[in-house]
């Protein structure tokens with residue numbers, strides 16, 4: 518019997534990886550699977566960023582950096598937050614982390630006592646449920662509903678605030694719904710956070726992957742909010758740098774040394790030559806990101822139309838990120854069973870929505886971070902498989 522601490526039971530393994538592992542095993546057995554399950558850009562990192570990393574490596578930038586992050590990078594992040602988000606952070610109010618994932622752990626470990634409650638969207642990227650549970654805090658769901666365009670319901674949130682509520686998590690644009698919180702809703706939420714003295718964790722990792730001229734609003738830019746907000750971001754999605762592990766959190770200065778204690782014991786610092794390249798990524802961006810976003814939008818438009826043309830499936834057109842949350846309730850199957858059926862029979866890998874929380878049951882998440890050709894082929898397979906399934910269940 519391995520001696521495993523009970524706290525590990527509070528952390529569920531990733532349901533996304535489960536689908537991915539199964540798809541990979543099928544591929545090893547000779548099948549051709551279309552991958553719609555993984556949330557990572559399919560583009561290469563732009564060349565100017567790779568070049569900067571190579572130059573940094575060649576120049577011997579290979580040692581531990583300041584654990585807070587290189588000062589030039591913290592400065593470049595502060596300038597980015599000013600330029601793009603209208604936020605006034607100083608370099609000293611920024612901690613560079615090994616991906617936003619690490620920042621989530623650091624922030625939640627720093628602010629949640631055991632038994633504290635954290636308001637989290639349902640559905641949502643699963644770390645916001647697993648990490649508080651691991652810390653013996655309590656994730657309390659608030660719903661993001663399709664019929665509300667995946668905006669949050671202020672009255673529901675108000676009704677769920679208790680004496681133990683410490684903070685609220687916002688993910689905008691959202692994974693898995695693709696919803697983007699609008700300024701009006703964020704302003705009301707800001708008023709509530711101030712009234713109830715809540716901290717806000719604002720995950721903005723998909724902020725640049727946004728369509729139809731939709732506005733991204735950083736809640737910390739609203740009056741009275743900077744002092745209670747952790748603005749969380751990273752380079753993974755915008756610059757297609759998921760493997761580089763570069764994220765950051767901007768927060769009131771007094772939190773930074775506290776977050777850094779977690780970070781020091783966890784990873785020490787983000788990769789040195791990656792940090793050097795991140796400065797260049799932020800300061801010397803050309804057309805690359807705009808081109809990627811244009812291509813995501815082209816794929817999204819194709820997939821949304823194709824899915825809505827399948828009898829039994831429907832979806833909203835996501836305003837941001839690169840996920841389509843497909844409503845499959847009309848097929849009358851559990852999401853997990855349907856995802857298995859589609860993987861085994863149509864060789865398309867989709868994530869069952871319940872992986873992201875109970876509110877995701879009845880949905881499948883499709884990532885359109887895949888080529889236009891694969892999306893076209895995958896949607897054709899999806900249509901055929903759903904038609905076959907309906908015939909089978911009618912018999």
Ligand SMILES: Cc1ncc(COP(=O)(O)O)c(C=O)c1O
Nearest residue numbers: 556616617618642692751753764
């Ligand atoms: C909402 C959200 N936040 C954070 C992350 C992780 O970002 P990073 O690669 O910077 O750890 C993801 C990854 O899928 C995500 O969907």
